[in-house]
Amino acid sequence: MRKTFADFVAVDDVDLAIPSGSFFSILGPSGCGKTTLLRMIAGFLQPTSGDILIKGRSVLDVPPNKRAVNMVFQHLALFPMMNVAENVGYGLRRRGMPREDVAKKVEDALARVGLPGSGTKRISQISGGQKQRVAIARCLVLDPDVLLLDEPLGALDLKLREHMKVELKKLQHEFETTFIYITHDQSEALVMSDRVAVMNAGRFEQVGPAQELYYQPKTIFVAEFVGDSNKWRGRVAAIEQNRVTVTTAQSGRICGVAAGPCSIGDDVEVFVRPEAVALSRDGSTLQNMANQMDGEVVSVLFNGAASRLLVRARETGDEIDVALPQTGEFNDLQAGQSVSFGWSDAQTKCFVIG
Amino acid sequence: MNRRFGFYLLLAPLVVWLGALIIIPHIDLFLTSLSVKVRPRVYEIGLDNYSAFFGEPLYWNTFARTALMSVSATALTLIIGFPIAYYIAKLAQGRFRATLFVLCLLPFWVSELVRTFGWMILLRETGVVSSALQWLGLTSGPIEFLYNDAAIMVGLVYTSMLFMVVPLVTTLDSLDNSYIEAGYDLGGNSFAVLREIVIPHAKPGIVSGCIIVFMLSLGNYLTPILLGGKDSLWFTQQIYAQFITRFNWEQGSAFGFLLLILSSLIVWGGLKLTGQTLSKTVGQG
Numbered sequence: 219m220r221k222t223f224a225d226f227v228a229v230d231d232v233d234l235a236i237p238s239g240s241f242f243s244i245l246g247p248s249g250c251g252k253t254t255l256l257r258m259i260a261g262f263l264q265p266t267s268g269d270i271l272i273k274g275r276s277v278l279d280v281p282p283n284k285r286a287v288n289m290v291f292q293h294l295a296l297f298p299m300m301n302v303a304e305n306v307g308y309g310l311r312r313r314g315m316p317r318e319d320v321a322k323k324v325e326d327a328l329a330r331v332g333l334p335g336s337g338t339k340r341i342s343q344i345s346g347g348q349k350q351r352v353a354i355a356r357c358l359v360l361d362p363d364v365l366l367l368d369e370p371l372g373a374l375d376l377k378l379r380e381h382m383k384v385e386l387k388k389l390q391h392e393f394e395t396t397f398i399y400i401t402h403d404q405s406e407a408l409v410m411s412d413r414v415a416v417m418n419a420g421r422f423e424q425v426g427p428a429q430e431l432y433y434q435p436k437t438i439f440v441a442e443f444v445g446d447s448n449k450w451r452g453r454v455a456a457i458e459q460n461r462v463t464v465t466t467a468q469s470g471r472i473c474g475v476a477a478g479p480c481s482i483g484d485d486v487e488v489f490v491r492p493e494a495v496a497l498s499r500d501g502s503t504l505q506n507m508a509n510q511m512d513g514e515v516v517s518v519l520f521n522g523a524a525s526r527l528l529v530r531a532r533e534t535g536d537e538i539d540v541a542l543p544q545t546g547e548f549n550d551l552q553a554g555q556s557v558s559f560g561w562s563d564a565q566t567k568c569f570v571i572g
Numbered sequence: 573m574n575r576r577f578g579f580y581l582l583l584a585p586l587v588v589w590l591g592a593l594i595i596i597p598h599i600d601l602f603l604t605s606l607s608v609k610v611r612p613r614v615y616e617i618g619l620d621n622y623s624a625f626f627g628e629p630l631y632w633n634t635f636a637r638t639a640l641m642s643v644s645a646t647a648l649t650l651i652i653g654f655p656i657a658y659y660i661a662k663l664a665q666g667r668f669r670a671t672l673f674v675l676c677l678l679p680f681w682v683s684e685l686v687r688t689f690g691w692m693i694l695l696r697e698t699g700v701v702s703s704a705l706q707w708l709g710l711t712s713g714p715i716e717f718l719y720n721d722a723a724i725m726v727g728l729v730y731t732s733m734l735f736m737v738v739p740l741v742t743t744l745d746s747l748d749n750s751y752i753e754a755g756y757d758l759g760g761n762s763f764a765v766l767r768e769i770v771i772p773h774a775k776p777g778i779v780s781g782c783i784i785v786f787m788l789s790l791g792n793y794l795t796p797i798l799l800g801g802k803d804s805l806w807f808t809q810q811i812y813a814q815f816i817t818r819f820n821w822e823q824g825s826a827f828g829f830l831l832l833i834l835s836s837l838i839v840w841g842g843l844k845l846t847g848q849t850l851s852k853t854v855g856q857g
Contacts, residue, residue, distance in 0.1 A: 262753060283756045295754035299772040308768070309758035360758065 229255050229265075230420035236398065236413075238273070238363075241390050243407035244400045246417035247443070252400040255417075256366050259398065260289045272363050283312075288357035289366040293373065294349055296341045302328070302352050303337030309360040327359040328352075331389065347378050351385075358393050367399040371406060383409050404444055408432065416440050436477060438487055438569045447489040448538050454484045454568070462568050464488055470534035473508040474566025486568045492526060493541035494565035497548055498558045507560035511538075515555050518542070527551065529559060598832075605825035621826035631810060631827075638807035639834060641721065642789035645728040649736045649785050650778065652729065657740030658770070662749070676737050684731060688798045691727055692718060695799070719801035727795040732788045736781040743777030744770070779848045783839050790835050807831060 229251045236242045244252045257263045259270060261282030269276050277285055288309075296305050307324045315323075328334055331351040336344065344352065350370060357365050367386075371379045387410045390397045401407050407414045408428040415425040416439070424436045435441035442449070452466035457480070464472045464486055472488055480486065496504060504510050511531040519526040525542040540559060542548060551557065608618040625631045660672050679687055694700045695717035702714045717723060747770065755765035771778070796806035811831070814824030843850060 260757060262757075281756075282753075283759050283761060287757075289754070289757050291750045291754055293748070293750060295748065295750040297751060297754070297769055299769070308755075308760070312759040312761075312764055356758065 229258070231268075232417075232420075232422055234415065234422065234425070236364075236396060238396050239394050240412040241387065241397045241399065241410055243411035243414045244398065244417050245404055245407040245414050245444070246400075246402065248402055250417045251420040252417050253368060256289070256368055256398065256400050259364065260287055260366055261285045286363040287366060288360055288362040288364075289368065290353045290357060290370045292368045292370065294353040294370060296349055296353055296356070298341050300341070301337065302333070302339050302341065302344065305341065305352060306337075306356045306359055308356065313360075323359055327355040330358075330392065331355045346374050347382060350374070350382055354386075354389060358389075358395060362395060364396045364398060367397060369401050369403075371401075371403070379406075386410055408444075416443060418443070434477075435489075435567065438571070441477075441487075441489045441567060441569065446492055446539065448492065448495075450488040450536070451571075452486055452488060454480055454482050454486055457482060461563060462486075464568060466534065466536075468534035468536055470511075470531065470536060472566060473563040474568045475564060476568045476570075478570060480568070480570045485571045487571055489567045489569070490538075490561055490565060491541075492539040495538065495540040495559050495561045497527070497540060497543065497551075498560070501558035501560075504558060504560035506562075508563035509566065510558065510560035512556070512558050513538075515551055515553050515557055517553050518551060527557075529557060601825045601828055604822055605829050607822055609822065615822075621823050622830070624823060625826060625830060634805045634807050634810055635830065635834065637805055638790060639838065641724065641728075641806075642786055643838070645725055645732070645789045646782050646786045648725065649729050649732055650782060653733055653736035653740060653781070654774075654778075656733075657737045657744055660737070661741045661744035662747075662752070673741070676734055679730075680734055684794055687731070688727060688795055691723075691730065691799060695723055695726075718799060719804075721800070724796050724800040724804060724806075727799040728789045728792060731792065731795055732785040735784040735788060739777040739781040739784070740774060743774045747773045775846060776848060776852055779843065779846050782842065786838065786842075787835060790831065 232255060244255065246252045254263060258265050261277070261280065264278070269278060271277070272286065277287075297308065300308065303321070303324050306327055307320045310320045310323055324337060325334070328337060331354060333348060333351055333355070336348070341349065341352075353370065354365075371382050371386075374382060383406055386397075386399075390410075399407070399410065408431075411428060413426060414428055414431055416423045416431060418439050424431060424440045426434075431440060431444050435444060441447060450464070450466045450470075450472060452464040452472065454462050455465045455471070456463040457476075460475050462474060462476045462480065464474065466472060466488070474488055474490075476486075496507065498504050501510065501512070511533065513529045513531045516528040516530050516537060519528065520542075523544060525544075527540045527542050527548075528537055529540055530537050538559070542551075605621055606617050606619070607615040608620040610616050625635075656676070660669055660676075664672055682690075692699070696702070697714045697716040697718075699717070701717055702711075705711045706714065751769055751773070752765055755769045760768065791808060793806070793808040793812065796804040797809065800806065807827070808831075811824050811827045814820045814827060839850075
């Protein structure tokens with residue numbers, strides 16, 4: 219499928235199959251074409267070329283109001299002139315369902331999203347999280363083949379967002395509907411999805427389960443975009459099977475694995491996750507690590523379970539992000555103290571530039 | 573103390589405006605309408621001027637006709653203006669949108685009198701429309717399009733179109749597109765989206781546009797006279813006749829007051845019917 223606006227290619231040859239009943243996320247920075255893709259699935263935009271099949275049938279000539287696809291909008295778009303029950307019942311009324319049946323199905327849907335008996339409330343009277351659930355109920359009551367969600371958690375505060383992530387996943391499981399969720403927030407995508415597509419500049423960089431994206435990124439973009447990483451630039455100095463040794467600009471040596479074919483002399487980018495780096499006070503526990511360095515703590519960035527250390531390697535002067543282990547062993551570390559650290563070559567991903 | 577003074581100073585122009593131009597003339601008008609001439613220069617207080625209105629069928633027939641025509645003109649303006657406003661607010665984009673808005677505004681740079689004469693040039697017996705029809709061979713002789721109710725209606729709708737379009741564009745503009753899309757997405761057709769989402773949202777704009785257009789039509793003098801002719805039977809003409817032709821200021825004042833009561837009643841009824849309040853519609857419109 220492909221979509222162009224004048225001379226701008228918004229979605230470029232995206233080919234994608236989503237298994238029915240799964241939670242699929244499209245993750246990408248803003249402007250990467252994910253909203254365009256979603257709007258094409260919903261039917262608000264026509265693809266310039268290509269086809270969209272739902273349950274094996276092309277829906278290109280089906281207008282949005284006839285497609286068995288419903289959308290939860292970014293700002294939810296709950297109709298302010300109607301109360302909760304009227305909002306949820308809107309689609310059913312459009313189908314010409316008798317009034318009593320509508321009322322019954324609406325009450326049932328509200329109960330399933332955990333809002334029984336709030337049908338008579340005004341939209342302005344309910345909280346952000348409740349609005350979220352009403353918007354989902356409004357779509358799911360129509361029993362769509364696919365539910366599209368356009369960053370619906372963006373407007374919520376952090377705590378509620380964490381809560382809604384779990385809730386959404388639960389709802390998807392309960393209703394067994396295919397969810398297509400687009401977001402620029404990687405934690406939303408990683409936590410909820412069965413599969414995630416990372417999108418950049420109109421193309422899919424990589425499609426796979428969250429773990430795969432995180433542990434085996436296939437491209438530089440995915441390695442950079444998903445999760446945090448320490449990054450070096452360097453040149454391949456030696457290759458042994460898929461183990462490579464890289465000389466960095468600061469003349470340090472890093473051993474890692476190549477994510478694709480490469481040869482000696484190639485310019486590469488090297489990525490290491492902060493939590494892949496092990497700390498040691500005297501270097502004794504780092505014996506079997508392919509990369510070992512001595513350095514000192516530059517600063518402690520305390521953030522509870524997600525605390526980080528910023529350490530500087532003595533030899534090269536590189537500053538490296540290290541996740542602070544929560545075993546209590548390093549809780550007394552302070553800026554200025556000496557520390558050894560290292561990581562295995564298997565946790566070090568090298569990508570050829572270009 | 574100082575702040576108080578500033579507040580009153582700012583309020584002063586408004587008080588002078590309301591007092592000098594609206595409240596005092598209306599009090600005077602009301603008092604005049606209650607005075608009955610018994611002999612030259614001798615007046616008594618009484619309701620004779622009002623009973624004259626109800627006693628003479630021509631008066632209250634004209635009165636009812638003016639009200640009915642104004643309501644129709646308002647409805648017609650709404651029906652024509654709504655699609656225009658919807659197009660400007662929702663479908664047109666960028667410069668084109670600004671251009672359309674200016675095109676709506678453009679006729680109002682010319683005085684109402686000149687605009688009405690423009691219509692006369694088009695519609696009169698020797699006018700553009702009549703000549704064109706003859707040239708096309710559709711009629712054998714000239715046709716007079718002026719001096720009937722349809723001509724008055726055309727003039728009234730044309731004159732007040734802007735005052736309907738502007739509040740409508742404002743309210744439709746504030747309707748987020750995602751509501752319309754959600755309306756379609758959940759299975760609604762265009763009619764359902766219009767009825768359930770667009771119109772309920774635009775209600776304050778519709779009502780305030782209707783109030784303005786209705787008031788303008790009811791109080792219009794020029795358009796009915798010029799396009800409808802001398803016998804167009806518009807109530808403002810009766811008022812004019814009492815004041816100027818017959819020099820019966822007492823009767824004219826009573827008519828003026830009746831017109832004020834009529835317009836207030838119809839606006840009040842319209843607000844009640846649509847469940848709106850004046851502060852809500854005027855505030856939003």
